[in-house]
Amino acid sequence: MDVFRSKKMNRRTVTLGSAAAFAAITLAPGIKLAAQEAEDQLEVFSWWTAGSEAAGLDLLFAAFTAMAPDVEIINAAVAGGAGSNAQAALQTRLAGGDPPDSWQSHLAKELESRYVEPGYCEAIDDLWEEEGWGDVIPEGLAAQSTIGGSKYIIPxxxxxxxxxxxxxQVLADNGVEVAETISIDEFFTIADTLKAAGITALALGSKDGxxxxxxxxxxxASRLGAEAYVGLWDGTTAWDGDEVKAACEDLVKVLGYVNEDHPALTxxxxxxxxxxxxxxxxxxxDWAYGNAVVAGVQDTIGYAAHPGTDGIFISVVDGFVLPVGAPHPNNARTWLKAVGSAEAQIAFAPNKGCIPARTDVDASTLNAxxxxxxxxxxxxxxxxxxxxGAAAAPKFQAAIGEACVNVLVSLDAASFQMELADAAAAAELGS
Amino acid sequence: MAAEVAIPPQHEIERAHKSRFDRAIGPLLLSPSVILLAIFVYGFIGTTIWISISNWDSAITDWSIADPWWKVYDALFHMTRFQINIRNTIVFTVFMLLFAVGLGLIFAILLDQHIPGNALFRNVFLFPYALSFVVTGVAWRWIFNPETGINVLIDTLGINWVLDKLGMGPFAPKWITDPRVIGDLGSIIPLPDIIKAQIGIPAAMIPVIIAAVWQLSGFAMAMYLSGLAAISDDVREAASLDGASMWQLYRDIIIPLLKPITISCLIILGHVSLKIFDLVYAMSGRGPGYATEVPGIFMFDKTFKVLEYNTGAAASVVMLFMVSLVIVPYLARSMKDV
Amino acid sequence: MATALGSPRKSENKKLGVGKTIGLIFLGIMLVFYLIPVYVMVVNGLKTADVVSFSRMWQLPSKLSLGGYGQAWDKLSPNVWSSVTLVVPATIISGFLGALNGYILSKWKFRGSDLLFTLMLFGMFIPYQSILIPLIKFLQSIGLYGNMAGLILVHVVYGLPFTTLIFRNYFANVPTELVEAATVDGAGLLQIFFQVMLPLSIPAFVVVGIFQFTNIWNEFLFGLTVITNPARQPITVALNNLSGSFSVEWNVVMAGAVLTALPTLLIYIVLGKYFVRGIMAGSVKG
Structure with a gap:
């Protein structure tokens, strides 16, 4: 019996033991963390709960499982309100220091003001580097993924x-032909024809906000063009200018062609x-097209860029982030690699009814x-x-939402623009 | 009465028999509940008031006091949307009380008589009170959807066919989607400049009031029935001997006797309606042009969706203030009576 | 059930006069009005998905189907169980604490106890929005945010004013001599509570039980904000989510509403007498 050796072992045991105890005390919810890590899980938060969206999410999960077969996935999706219920639930979880391993966010302002500024997100520049995402994600999206010089999300x-x-069919019945692009004036001409025929020219649901x-x-975007439109959000385009005025008047004019029951509809x-x-x-x-696909009537539905916005692509981009203090940080990183992969994105897109964020994927599996x-x-x-949520901070976004609620009732373009200009001033854009 | 006189005042007995230990242990056993309520009610209200005068208006917690401290309240009361919220709450409260308490009284008086099916009526009128506001909201929301609900029934019943024959337009109200505000107080009497909201009755609120009356009138009926049961037959007989008609009996004697019940009903239902949230949230949400939004929904929206915690907190303090105006005198009076 | 609301006065003559006939017609019309939502919920829940359409909302189903209820149960059953695991402990704990409080506040009054009671009662009336933000922060700081234990705590605490009120009023009507006699026999405060008062207070427990069960089952705001996992949220929150999502068929929503309403409705039907007693007692003065 080697006394010296056994002593050494003892000392190591003691060191290990106290280190474990120290970790348990210092790592905030120590016991919980250890227990979950042992179970090896991945908790992903999103608001993709229904139909094709949920199916798309499952395919992302499948891509993750291919990379980490032993990890149990917890799908913490919250339904309702086009994501706003989910955002509220997520926000309270984050404030309470109980983040999931990853969650869905839009890019740019939403990412910045809801998640990065309060310090909930870890920068993932290293992942972007490792995976070479900078080469395959278009510049515009990469810029929207960057806050203060660091990447925080993978689109x-x-x-x-x-x-x-x-x-x-409706258009044909009324002798209307639609070219590949529609100008603002063309649209109003068509709308008059439809209105005269007693048909709602533009269906609107205004319930969800x-x-x-x-x-x-x-x-x-149709009145301002891409550059001036972007300027609206950084303070370089004036909200009280003539172009915005024209847009406000257009909106009020368009509201003359919508269905009356829009407040009850989404x-x-x-x-x-x-x-x-x-x-x-x-x-x-374009998620609306998914409904036509599900109903099996996609052949009867035509599509074009919103009148006057040809050449502009107003993007609504979903991505996933890495939280500070993720319960399973390694799994979270694997998850981000999985959803950033070409295979996952091309599998996901047709189901979700979107296009992949990567440009190096084969688009031929997408529908027409x-x-x-x-x-x-x-x-x-x-x-x-x-x-x-991508263009403006929550407060300014909410203020624009309020102005829109009001103009639906007042149908007064001038007061609408004034409300918008006031909100823009209060938002201190560009500062 | 006689027995009562024979017993010495209660505190003397207590001194005689209850041990000092037991008298000390009472407050001690009460203390867990008291401490919990002190934190959960008064502590939290204090914290909410603090938040409402702080700079905390984003995802980043900020406890610093705004400059000036009433900044948030100032902005809140200048906000057309919040003015509309307050208007909606008042309209909802006034009309809901009027109809719920009025119907409750009528039901109670009728059902206090011998009427066939008495028990059936009582039970049907009261059962909605046992339901969740969410169930009520969900059910009535579909009924008052203009394209699907009650208008279809009106059509089916042929009412519009008759109207059409009479040369009148169809009766197809827009119910919860109607953005109109009926009446404008500002055009009758001058209102302070601060008021930007149109002071009238939001049409979309009417279906919500109907749903609330449906749910809450049974409460008033039950209260009145118990009150009527307590009025002795002697009172009625004396009145009828005096030759009073049924109408006079109720107008001059019974309804005045029921005044304490009426006050209780107004206060209980009134405070429920001042803080209403679930019903509106499930039924109509903010409504067109905020026509059905109430401070409870505004608070939820501002706090959890827009993350303007201070504005949300301030709105909730306003709600608390309105409720307190009704409840505090009531509690103070109840305390005097005990 | 017939006696749930007392019975009509006996001294009236039984003949229907003109006034009564008009009254009866009025009551009949109102009866139909009060049953409209029940009709809509129950009938549409019984329709099959393919015949559910808004334009036929008022028609009886051509063929009966429990499919709507089956689907609603599939979607809502986790939330039904959540509600059960919430309601049962919260009702029992708040009821027991309320009994103890009510006993002390009625039979062992001390200086300031009436004021204390009134201050406690205030908690019953506050709009819960006014404590919501600190409540969530507090639950987070003690590690109870987002789980059922936290929600149970919330319902216990905010249920205390009501349960205390009911028991205090109930015990106030128990003759004080009973307590006196027991103290003369040498029984202490707790002994009297467990051996004398608790056995007497079954009716009060029934009233409190019914009301807490109903209130907590029907509650929405706390369930929505304290529990973040949709599968664990109470039934009222799940119903609202169901009705807000357009991917769900309408018959399922109506069936879901019936499911949500059923437990409290059953209580009302079976224990109506106590339900009414609770309404009276809950209006503070009792």
Whole structure:
């Protein structure tokens, strides 16, 4: 019996033991953390709970499982309110120091003000480096992923917000032909024809609070062009200027062609009207096309860029982040690598009805709409969406939402613009 | 009465028999509940008031006091949206009380008589009170959806066919999607400049009031029935001997006798309606042009969605203040009576 | 059930006069009105998904199907169990604490106890929005945020004013001589509570039980904000989510509403007498 050796072993045991005790005390919810790590899990938070979105999420999970087969995935998805319920739930979890391993966020302002500024997100520049994402993610998206010089998110799928969908049959019945692009004036001419025929020209659902701001930002883009539109969000384009005035007047004019029951409907109700043929057009993001696909009527639905926004791609981009204090940081990093991979993105996109954020993937598996969108994405000026949180901080976004609620009732373009200008001033853009 | 006189005042007995130990242990056993309520009610209210005068208006917690400290309240009361919220709360409260308490009284008086199916009526009128506001909201939301609900029924019943024959337009109200505000107080009497909201009755609020009356009138009926049961038959007989008609009996004698019940109903239902949240949230949300938004929803939106914690807190303090105006005198009076 | 609300006065004559006939017609119309939502919920829940459409909302189903209820149960059953695991402990704990409080506040009054009681009662009336932000912060700091134990604590604490009130009023009507006699026999405060008062207080427990069960089952705001995991949120929150998502068929939403309403409705039907007693007692003065 070697006394010396056994003593050494003892000392090591003691050291290990006290280190473990120290870790248990200092690492905040020590016991919980250890228990979960032992179970080897990955908790992912999103608001993809329904239909095709959930199916898309499952394919992302599958890509992760291929890389880490033994890890149990916890799907912490929260439904309702186009993500705003989920954001509220997530925000309280984060404030309480109980982050999931990763969560879904839009890029730019939402990422910045909700998650990066309060210190909830870890920079992932090293992952971008390792995985070579900088070479395959377009510059516009890379810029929207960067806050204060560091990358904080990996974009997964890209939606387009400025699309109009229309019922081909309804238009044909009324002798209307739609070219590949529609100008603002053409649209109003068509709208008059439909209105005269007793058909809702533009279906709108204004219940959820993001639909009207989205319609308005599409109109803003049509009047301002890409550059001035982007300037709205950094203070270089004046909100009290003539172009915004024209956009405000356009919105009020467009509201003259919408269905009366819009306050009771959300965007899908509006899309249903187009699919049923009780309305001609609806202006929505490309997720609306997914509803037509699910209903099996995609052949009757046509699409084009929102009138006057050809060459502009208002992007609604979903990505995933790495939290500070992730319960399973290694799994979280593996997850980000998985969702950033070409395989995962090309599997995800057709289900979610979006296009991959990576440009090096084979778009041929996308449906005709997806291919059209992908081609436009490559050629257009990619700009952020305010209605979906990327363009403005929550307060300014909310103020625009309030102005839109009011203009739906007042139908007064001048007071609408004044409200917007006041909100912009209060938001201290560009400072 | 006689027995009561024979017993010495209670505190003397207590001194005689209850041990000092037991008298000390009482407050001690009470203390867990007292401490919990002190923290959860008064401590938290204090904290909320602090937040409402702080600079905490983003995801980043900030306890520093705003400059000036009433900044948030100033902004809040200048906000058209919040003015609309307050208007909606008042309209909702006034009309809900009027109809819920009024119907409750009528039900109670009718059901205090011998009427066939008495028990059935009582039970049907009261059962909604046992439901969740969320269930009520979900059910009525579909009924008052203009394209799907009650308007379809009106059509089915042929009412619009008749109206059409009479040369009138169809009766198809827009219910919870109606953005109109009926009436404008500002055009009748001059209002302070600060008021930017149109002071009238938001049309979309009417269905919500109907749903609330449906749910809460049974409460008033039950209260009145117990009150009527307590009025002795002697009172009625004396009145009828005097030759008073049924109408006079109720107007001059019974309804005045029920005044304490009426006050209780107004206060209990009134404070429920001043802090209403679930019903509106589930039924109509903010409504067109905020026509059905109330401070409870505003608070939820500002706090959890926009992350303007100070604004949300200030709105909730306003709610607390409104409720306190009703409840504090009531509690003070109840305390005097005990 | 027939006696749930007492019975009509006996001295009236039984003949229907003109006034009563008008009254009866009025009551009949109101009865139909009060049953409209029940009709809509129950009937549409029984329709199959393919015949559910808004334009046929008022028609009876051509063929009966429990499919709506089956689907609603599939979607909502985790939340039903959440609500059960919430309601049962919260009701029992708040009821027991309320009994103890009510006993002390009625039979062992001390200087300032009436004021203390009134201050406690205030907690019953506050809008919960006014404590919500600190509450969430507090629950987070003690590690109870987002889980059922936290929500149970919340419902216990905010249920205390009501349970204390009911028991205090109930015990106030128990003759003080009973306590006196026991103290003369040498029983202490707790002994009297467990051996004399608790056995007497079954009716009060029933009232408190019914009301706490109903209140907590029906509650929405705390369930929405304290529990973040949708699968663990109480049934009312799940119902609201269900009705807000357009991917769910309408018959399922209506069936879900019926499921949510059923437990409290059953209590009302079976224990109506106590339910009414609770309404009276809850209006502070009792």
């Amino acid at each position: 997964v799928g890209v939606h387009r917000g400025n699309v109009v969908f229309f019922n081909k 993001f639909e009207t701001p989205q319609l308005f930002e599409n109109i803003l 965007w899908d109700g509006a899309m249903s009207k187009v699919m049923e043929g009780t309305a001609g057009f609806t202006s929505m993001g 709409y997806g291919q059209w969108s992908a081609a436009d994405f490559a050629d257009s000026a990619v700009v952020p969406s305010n209605a979906h």
